[in-house]
Amino acid sequence: QVQLVESGGGSVQAGGSLRLSCAAFGNTYSSGFMGWFRQAPGKEREGVAAIYIGGSSTYYADSVKGRFTISQDNAKNTVYLQTNSLKPEDTAMYYCAAGRPGGSWYNPSRYKYWGQGTQVTVSS
DSSP states (O other), X not given: OEEEEEEOOXXXXXXXXXXXXXXXXXXXXXXXXXXXXEEOTTSOOEEEEEEETTSOXXXXXXXXXXXXXXXXXXXXXXXXXXXXXXXXXXXXXXXXXXXOXXXXXXXXXXXXXXXXXXXXXXXX
């Protein structure tokens, strides 16, 4: 069993930054992916970024490329999402997830473990 705990969300003005953290506890993965997803009210959950655990491969949604950066600290079993140049349309609940999604890093149904989420609100 893997427990994921997100933190770092908050309210910022457009153009601001936040660093989201996802700490993993329990039988943590030594392989597979950690992903960040977001869900705005009335919208489907969408993949934002993912990273291959223990490796260097990263993946991003087109909407966040160049603004968001996913990274990991294996010693701390923690994955980060640095969000820069935030826009009002980035407002959502952000979730981290762990799993082995194969070639579909962006597909939430391919992830087994989920955190409780952290809210990001960007005002214009």
